[in-house]
Amino acid sequence: MYITWMLAEGHTYKQMLPTTPGVFMGEMIVVTVVGADKPGIVAAISSVLAEAKANIVDISMTVLRGFFSMIMVVDISGAVTDLTDLRDRLERKGDEVGVKVMVLHEDVFRYMQKI
Amino acid sequence: MTKYDASELAEIIEMLSFQHLDIRAVTMGINITGALRYDDLGEGVREIVEKHARGLRDAVKEVSSKLGVQIVTKRVAVTPVSVLLDAKAGDLNEAVRLGVSVAEALDSAAADLGVDYVGGYAAFVESGYSLGDRGVMESIPEALSSTERVTAMVNAASTLSGINMDAVYEMGSIVKETANLTGGRGCTRLGVFANAPEGTPFVPGAYHGRGEEDPVINVAVSGPGVIENVVRSLEDADLRTLHDAMKRAAFKVTRLGELVGREVANRLGVKFGSVDLSLAPSPAVGDSVADVLRAMGVEEPGAPGSVLALAVLTDAVKKGGAMATSSVGGLSGAFIPVSEDLGMAEAVRKGSLTLSSLEAMAAVCSTGLDMIVLPGDVEEHVIAAIIGDVMALGIVLDKSLGVRLIPVPGAREGDEVDFGGLLGKAPVMPVGRFSSKALVMRGGVVPPTVSRLMKG
Numbered sequence: 001m002y003i004t005w006m007l008a009e010g011h012t013y014k015q016m017l018p019t020t021p022g023v024f025m026g027e028m029i030v031v032t033v034v035g036a037d038k039p040g041i042v043a044a045i046s047s048v049l050a051e052a053k054a055n056i057v058d059i060s061m062t063v064l065r066g067f068f069s070m071i072m073v074v075d076i077s078g079a080v081t082d083l084t085d086l087r088d089r090l091e092r093k094g095d096e097v098g099v100k101v102m103v104l105h106e107d108v109f110r111y112m113q114k115i
Numbered sequence: 116m117t118k119y120d121a122s123e124l125a126e127i128i129e130m131l132s133f134q135h136l137d138i139r140a141v142t143m144g145i146n147i148t149g150a151l152r153y154d155d156l157g158e159g160v161r162e163i164v165e166k167h168a169r170g171l172r173d174a175v176k177e178v179s180s181k182l183g184v185q186i187v188t189k190r191v192a193v194t195p196v197s198v199l200l201d202a203k204a205g206d207l208n209e210a211v212r213l214g215v216s217v218a219e220a221l222d223s224a225a226a227d228l229g230v231d232y233v234g235g236y237a238a239f240v241e242s243g244y245s246l247g248d249r250g251v252m253e254s255i256p257e258a259l260s261s262t263e264r265v266t267a268m269v270n271a272a273s274t275l276s277g278i279n280m281d282a283v284y285e286m287g288s289i290v291k292e293t294a295n296l297t298g299g300r301g302c303t304r305l306g307v308f309a310n311a312p313e314g315t316p317f318v319p320g321a322y323h324g325r326g327e328e329d330p331v332i333n334v335a336v337s338g339p340g341v342i343e344n345v346v347r348s349l350e351d352a353d354l355r356t357l358h359d360a361m362k363r364a365a366f367k368v369t370r371l372g373e374l375v376g377r378e379v380a381n382r383l384g385v386k387f388g389s390v391d392l393s394l395a396p397s398p399a400v401g402d403s404v405a406d407v408l409r410a411m412g413v414e415e416p417g418a419p420g421s422v423l424a425l426a427v428l429t430d431a432v433k434k435g436g437a438m439a440t441s442s443v444g445g446l447s448g449a450f451i452p453v454s455e456d457l458g459m460a461e462a463v464r465k466g467s468l469t470l471s472s473l474e475a476m477a478a479v480c481s482t483g484l485d486m487i488v489l490p491g492d493v494e495e496h497v498i499a500a501i502i503g504d505v506m507a508l509g510i511v512l513d514k515s516l517g518v519r520l521i522p523v524p525g526a527r528e529g530d531e532v533d534f535g536g537l538l539g540k541a542p543v544m545p546v547g548r549f550s551s552k553a554l555v556m557r558g559g560v561v562p563p564t565v566s567r568l569m570k571g
Contacts, residue, residue, distance in 0.1 A: 032132075058118070069125070073124075083181055108131075113123045
């Protein structure tokens, strides 16, 4: 469903897929959406990313603090806005649709999870 | 970029979003001895600090914004001010006057730069005094009462030199005088140390050491909430398993400090010094070292078993942290402040945590007695005796320990005192009816222990 929607929003399969299996290139951020599940959330958040020309390269679903959550790995190396601006837009959009959006740089995960 | 599975991503997001993991402080160390070239010492200090730390606020903001990680405070640590006074002052009066002017210059530079604290109003007197040391000590009450952001420390003991009991006794009076001039608040910026290490990003222990790069960035992390969460998820685990899990979590916490330190240093074009891997608590719910001890199985901190639990925690934090960074600095252990840790303050309220139990716990932590609120009428010799106990632990165990006691004028045992913000609130602790006045009044120097001889 997300893939169909993202294609409709102008993402290409190539942009969505890692260039080498299991390895992403470019500067990555991790966008987390936490909140009660309801229609339109994925569309709202993805549209902000698409407008900024940021590519979603991976999406996973998990439960954070008992809430259904969506975690997206996003390539921002071709983005037309800087990270601070993108974070503001994502957080504002999150407020509009009633979810919490968190944006972290991939470096944080690489430093903390990999030796 | 390596690929992560959902649980790896979720774990870090949980730590940063729900377990209060943040960077407690980014501290820039600056050598201010160049101020001696100026006719006006205060002006020289101000110019040097402003030259180096001008970009600190923006660099910290940019790194925080890039990574999405909160950086709570920005600090500066300078060369011990006693060094400047030694070079510039002709007598004690001049040393005191110059000392206060340097403190005020540091304070106003910090305010202009958006820096929360400046550490380094310091003297090292473990085996005796210089004129500059005396100038710093005499002027501490005035320097702290006429500033908001300056922190002061006196190193009164070391493994190599023993304990300067004259200085310890004097610090009893200085703590009292500072309290009287500031309603107690100034004492939150005053510490007495044994073996004070260089590169401490935490105040009041922060100062810029002779062996450090100039300038340099040192980083302090938080993380009790992360460790507590890990412990709570392992309710039935034996202690070795628990230790291993805490060690792994501490590794991740320290890595975050390393990342932030390197990023800030890179942006400023200065050298990254070290991460202090201590878990710093805050007065927020879920950010408490006391709650880690409770999760481990101690009913209330202070109960028998508290030293055991804290020792396990401290060791796990050190081992995990040591793997995470090759630049370990500062105090690097577990912190057990009272007012700055909601759970510790609660244990005092319940009557479980006392001065004696804290002294025992100090033997296996890294800060010593920290942020302890005392009755306003506590006598100077009692404060000195408490300091003396911690100095003794410091030289016998060959470790860094400090004492930050806060007598609050007019406050009595059991009264609640609120310092606000990160400093937190706590009840006034009882000091006991019996004293060691005759002992501390003997003065002199306690010789170093055999640990000194083992060093060659």
